[in-house]
Amino acid sequence: MFDTTIANRTVDLAKRLLVAANQNIRANEKKQSEQLARMMNDAAGKAFTMAMVDETFRSAKPAVQARRWRGLLRDFGLPQYFSWTDRLLLRIASAASIVAPQIVMPLIAARMRADSANVILNGEMDELRKHVRQRISQGFSINLNHLGEAVLGEEEAQNRLRVALDYLKQPEVNYLSVKISAVFSQINLTAYDQTLTAIKDRLRIIYRAAMPEGKFVNLDMEEYRDLRLTLEAFQQVLSEPEFLHYSAGIVLQAYIPDSWNALQELAAWAKERAATGGAKVKVRLVKGANMAMEDVEAELHGWHSAPYRTKAETDANYRRMMEFCVQPEHAAVLRVGVASHNLFDVALALTLREEFGTSDSVEIEMLEGMANHQARVVKEQAGGLLLYAPAVQAKDFQSAMAYLVRRLDENTSPQNFLHDLFGLTPDSDAWHEQERRFREGWEHRRDVASLSRRQLPCVDPNRAAHFMNQPDSDWTQYQTREQLDEAIANWTPALPPPAADLDAALDCAVAAAERWSAESVLQRAEILHHAGQVMQQRRFESIAEMQRTCKKAIAEADAEVSEAIDFARYYAEHYPHYPEVVGKPLGVVVITPPWNFPYAIPCGGVLAALMAGNAVLLKPAPESTDIAWLLVQQLWDAGVPRDVLQFYPCADGETGKRLITDPRVNAVVLTGAYQTARMFQSWRPSLHLFAETSGKNALVITAQADRELAVKDLVRSAFGHAGQKCSAASLAIIEAEVYDDPIFQRQLHDTAASLMVGPATDRTSVVTPVIREPESSLMRALTQLDAGESWLLKPKVSAEDPCLWSPGIRLGVKPGSWFHKTECFGPVLGLMRAENLEQAIAWQNDVDYGLTAGIHTLDESEQVRWRDSVQAGNLYINRPTTGAIVQRQPFGGWKKSSIGPGSKAGGPNYVSLFARWSDASVDVPQAKVEQNYRLAWNEYFSQEHDPSHLTGESNIFRYRPARGVLLRLPSDDPSTIARAKLAAQITGTPLEISVATKEPDADFIARLSSVGSRFEFLRTIGDVNDAVLAAAHQAGLNWIDAPLTANGYVELRFWLREQSITRTLHRYGQIIQAPSDHA
Template identity: 60%
Template sequence: MIAPPSSDVVAGPFGSDEIIVARALARAESLLQAALAQQTIPEKKEAAKLGRMMNDPAGKAFTFAMVDEVFRSHTPSKTAASLRRVVEQFGAPQYMPWTDRLLIQAGAFVSRFLPGLVTRGVAKRMQMDSARVILPGEAEPLHRYLTQRTQDGFRLNLNHLGEAVLGEQEAKHRLDAILDHLADPAVSYISVKISAIFSQINLVAWEDSLLTICDRLRILYREGMKRGKFVNLDMEEYRDLALTLAAFQSLLDEPEFHRYSAGIVLQAYLPDAWDAQRTLTAWAQQRVQNGGAPIKIRLVKGANLAMESVEAELHGWHAAPYASKHETDANFRRMMEYGCQPDHAAAVRLGVASHNLFDVALALTLREVNQVESSVEIEMLEGMANHQARAVRDDAKGLLLYAPAVKQDDFLSAMAYLVRRLDENTSPENFLKDMFAIRPGSPEWGYQKKRFLDGWKGRSEVSDRSRRLTVAIDASHSTRFLNEPDTDWSQPSQREELTRHSEWSPSAIPSLPILDTMLDAAVEAQTNWEGMGFEAREEVMNRLAEIMSRDRFKTLHALRIEGKKAIMDGDGEVSEAIDFARYYARHALPPAGSHSEPLGVVAVVSPWNFPYAIPAGGVIAALMAGNSVVLKPAPTTVGLAWHLANQFWEAGVPRDVLHFYPCANEQGKAFLTDERIHAIVLTGSYETAKLFHGWRPSLPLYAETSGKNALVVTAHADREQAIKDLVRSAFGHSGQKCSAASLAILEGEVYDDEGFRRQLQDAARSLAVGPTSHWQNGVTPFVIPTTDKLHRALTTLDEGETWLVEPQQLAAPNLWSPGIKFGVRPGSWFHQTECFGPVLGLMRAENLDDAIVMQNGTDYGLTAGIHSLNQEEIRYWKERVQAGNLYINRPITGAIVQRQPFGGWKKSCVGPGAKAGGPNYVWLFRRFADPSHFSGASEVDYEQAWREHFSVEQDPSELRCESNVFRYRPSRGVVLRLAQRDLKTVERARLAAQVTRVPLEISIREEESDEAFAKRLPELAKRAEFLRTTDAPAGVILRVAFDAGLQWIHGPLLSAGRIELTRWVREQSVSQTLHRYGQLPSKS
């Protein structure tokens, strides 16, 4: 690679800036006049309609919905219902002629009776309307169209659209389709993205991805070279920029392609594009000097701005594009000017792609004054403002049109392109917005002229520094909590840092401490730790966050080597641990006026599947609450836990306050049943929680346990997005996440859709499976040997089941490829059993109600998801599904602190139910009581707490692209067990029940014996969730209550409503993707 030369922006050699600008302005006016003079009557009507759309936000929203939502279902009655819903919501667009508005209203009405007829007619009209911008992908009609356009004096750059490339089979089909196009004599020029021919791009495994991409591009280049066709590398996402550049240069450096001329696109809205252009130019000049062929750069402004903003917001990065349209325009003109300089154009031909007539005129002027007409061409979009295209063709002596093509069967797959085009047309600052009404001397002309001059002037001032090199969020110094940004693997410095730390090995771990000595020390140290106060402990946790951030790459390799976790999965875990430190530090202080004290010594029993973040969260919360902690790691990840403990000690946690106790399982019982342990934090199976409870029923146990998590896909879903999210949810970390999708409940037409099954099968089979020593692998070995349940799931089919994808045991220890079972029946073993591995079961539901019954029909309630673009379905589902974490139109894994506090319902939780990463979690580790002067219900503030907090849905993260609502749901009921009738307690209980609308049952030991009450508990558990006690209950009550599924909460009923009412409700996180292709919903 040749470094970019130092080069300032200079005017063309044959004219000053003033002369160039004057000529460009005159030429732009001439182009517009020529275009208007030859505009046909149909084109005028279309332009007028599009012009009216600019001022019709409801009409624009209607059009988006028609394009993206209405035809998701393949059932005419459902499609017709979607049509009526869109018409009812937005009305017939005012920008349309009255005849079209009448047809829309009439069609909506008639669709109740003739759904098939109406929906076929609407679909045909939509395809006719889009035929101007999306060509037919079938061979014969495409050939005829290209031939005709060539006769009209246009060349076409063909871009083959199709199904989303979710797997390698579709990637091969896309490659074959492009090869077929290259064999067509009418095709001279094609564009292709690297993501279209390789479905498993992994920026962490950079070299592996580059090798595969080059192998596939080599096939295209050979075919293009053999047939004399031009191949252009396209791109949309910033993440693909450097990889695309590397593949392009690497291949053209091969002797085989020394004389082959190929092209690449650069997006001017990326500051990085300016350096890329100069680097490519220097490299191409050397190539030409050595006898090689010139290359071509297709210069565009960029059409993926909305999705870049979404990606950046979700990860805590700066959006890669410039922050303003002015900067983009300035960079575009800087790059255009640079490309038109004779010594550059001799090695790098330039394609200036724009519908802005000022930019077109500037390009024509620059190429003319620099005498590089043969090296600079103008490009536009097929079907957009054809009258202007003809005028530009005539002036430029030719025009290249970017032309997407799609086969009729894949028309839905072109929706993303149509949405982007609609957005581009109507963006407030875009030339296209004014293009349909602009006239020389009009206000629109004056506005666009000023923008052009400002952009030209700003070309020497606009920054060329990559926005991703600047830290977007400094979470450590923010006055409010902000999530730690994830690693941006598109940056070489981050990949280099990862490589530098790749030789991690665990430190020597000292011998097991003597239990009595350790616990005595913990008890004694706790008082001083609590005495430090919350602010001092907060400082310690903030230092811990900085240490965790500093050690990120070392920890990633510890997770990879000992935790068998892919780098991408591990990166999120490190961010989560850092978030826990900062979040709990800010959310530890109890409410003003409350009275509390620490529990004492807390045992944190960590899991093997999240061996860093989960123990970190438990330890941090208990420490922030003023407790001493004993960390008991999972036997398979002791080295990781020791690494974590050392980070705590380095941050300033005294060693007598945090103890490390990696005991064997047989020693665990003596440890956990010791009276000096005052609470246990467990993340593990429900069976483990039951075991611990049986050892010591009176010990508070806070456990996040099992889940049998399902994702519902309705007929109104974006099926390709659902597959992408389903595969990520089911097979990330080899399905070893508590939140992993184990079931996909598909509405009938989705279940029966052969295309859906084929794409799902392809996506699952294409996942990279192997050891973590190869960084491209996403499905990695199990941390522990397969359990009996998992082995059965991987090897056995029950009645009615078949393998859509049969899992295979591979050579590495504990390594299996993903499996998908088809035909899982309600109530079957697989429907009811958590297996904790890479096995997904598909179930068929008749409708949404049926799907909800199946989704709720297990003993667990951890995570649940739905994919649907029908907002009525989403609202209906949200109010009926029984799970702690709900996910809508996104994966159901990857909970983030504060955004999606994590924890389940039913058997997925043991204890009061405060969610990890949520506002109430730290308070679990303090014992609350009323100050002595409080008495009577008159002093409680339950109603105010309910009104101001518990009845309000909160979204503290306030993302634009995703809502993350934290809300409280009234529990099914509370059973209050008292030793004797305490009027104050009874009065408070009844008031709390009234305020929260929770059924209340009171039992008094003086009136009902422990045995009689215990006998009634299984029946009570059918209509209640919590067992409240104020006096130590009998062991039989605790054992029966646990087995019945009642969550036990011990302590007085408090006067502070902000604390007390948490024990009457269930917490729920609802995360919903709000955007479509980056576009946010209309507020019209």
């Protein structure tokens, strides 16, 4: 009965509020409301508006702005929700911007600021104080929230802190909202306790400034990541005697199920605090406006998204929380701010506070500038209204775009009350639908779940119908952090055994290979799946080992374990099953991994070779023997026979050379320096070597980039794992306008200088020590500048550890200079100034390597030009260049970054490298071969593939024609020649054929040195003279020793280069709408 009565009273009051608001609306408000109502039915117009707000003014140059603006108009068309006069003005402005952009574009910018002035206040102090005084005179209260540039480093965090303190000094300002991420830039959940301590230090400063004048400070909430940190910092600081009598507030988001338990926790704490004489605290209830970003982040990491999945659940939880707060026993210690534009929720709050006699503890809140006619009516009914008012200074207006985009999306979201508000009347269908939703949410408020969605069991990747990536550890969860703490506390040295006798190990491997290859594919796959399970069960043991012995930060080590597990599951499912061909394992494979990824990379090589039926010797890098030993034990525990996988930790000297050159070794997998690969080939030219080698990787940043996001991603790409990733961006090639921007340089300096530098055993450390004391190239990069260069950020070495260096950033790197061309493998970044995108691409390509490459630009036409021109195996658009994930971004490069056929690790063709494929039948008619090749080309190789199907990120895997194939035959073979010509013609790859009976080895060798620039691969059939292979290696050709098969899926991959292109598809979580989506 109570529920029905309250619901009826609420609906009646909401109806009265709506009628009064509609009667109270002013002419300018009515015009704006009608325009917003039209936007609801103009998807292309809405997409244009969001793109215009976000993209047009990234450059400071009017001509560039105009070009982008016209491009958006061309792509999306004139917004139909604009009035005819505005559409006419757009046409005139578009034409005028061609000849007078310096006049037109400032007018458009001024119009944008004017249109948003009611939603985002002018943050210049005099104007802000004037507005606040005006609102106070109208009977409103103001909750100010300062918007500014992204808080990427501690300099900006301290600036935000100063701004907050300055606001609190103003007599007009009585209420201020602050996020913990705005005043502390280095939030690190793997260092939870240290992060909490730092946040509490900043809070005390703010509270001390607010207390003397009784100013109110509210802790805002945005990311789910920050929920527990914010809650604990709030409670712990306000529990201190100094702040016991201070009243402050905190936001809880109803779309997060965890907020229900957090509210009860707050109420219990507030009751205890009040019992000791403590002041009331306030809870601001919001529904939450960051769902899109939460969904994208969770998808990328493989977690459940933290918010409820339906609007109905959020509404029910909101009303449950509201009812809890207005109860007299809770209202006695908690004040509540009900923040909503939904008239049903406003009416419910007013009804409940009247019912329970707790009006003094219940306040209504709305957004400044949103539905002002409604706000005036609610203020009169409620006896006051608090307006949440973001403010931004003119210089930081671009930084407020995220807020504007979220507001635009919120206003037009189909189930949002504001979506229907414009044009809403009590007898409309939309009103009746909103009433139904309200009653449903009120009725089911006690039924809604309160368990954290992050604690829900994920789909078991082992049982999934298709491959799924292993989720990373979720450090927001206490249980996860507790498991890590336990593993670190219980760590003991691994104590690997010495290497066995080489001859005995190889004899054992040869015998084991024969037996292992006889196992069925299903049996081998089952063991690999079990290996994934074992590695997941022992995840934290592996993380602790990498932290202690490999100098890895926790987050870096955690991602590495996920990657290793992915290799196990992915390779188990990707042994090829090709018709008309048979695969024979190579035999004995030696894996020689690097020290920088000491767990995932050896695991991937070992498991791919095992899946193909080979026996394996794992020879770890000397610096990472302990973790390799732990990995091998895990794989043995999973069922890999000990003779099939042997641990062979020999030194890199003479024994290592004997291992590589022994004829019982059929193939070697190397991840390491290009020079090491060439050394292996010089020792043994006929060695089947599959190597992923060096990279000199650059991130291009154009004037059309989101500069703050570019800075964030550049610093992550350059200094993650102290720059010791082959995919690290050691160069940024920056368009002149951005390079010359002092704000960009300051942000880059601040972001890099703020990274915590220290030993890996210090959880706060982001930049950990390099693996050994720098020498040669790295020492030069860290200590010496070339002509014209200077330090934006000078690296410093620790007095206690010569391996520990802070980040360094070099300005003025010249094209063709030593730093432009040299891989340094450490925490140092060089900046190059390019006049335009074309020059940037030329410099990006003008290196010997082609591993990873990135670009930051919001201009899709620039993205297309770049991806069609850049020469690298892994391309990244508007995201970091590091962190490749199995299947999403199969990893491997072009040019000197790859030795061998070039199949990418973590990709669909990698396992097939470890078998030799041949036709099952001797004679396959050429017509059948052509049919097979064309089918494979049309259905697969000519297509772009995205098997991961993520919403917020595209991960395209595609094939590009190789530079050329030089086919060397022992004699005329019409069938092979016909197949080669057909493959070349279909794939568009240049072909040249050399026949030994017509061109003797000596002649062939003599001209090999001149053909390296024309051809990428030397393809041979049958036995080849070592001298020929040595000459081919010297010429930079990759050797493929394989017969040409009749199956197109097997054959055509040898004529193509694999390429992975990853592109961020969202802005602030909102999926970017392409013009074609609205055609």
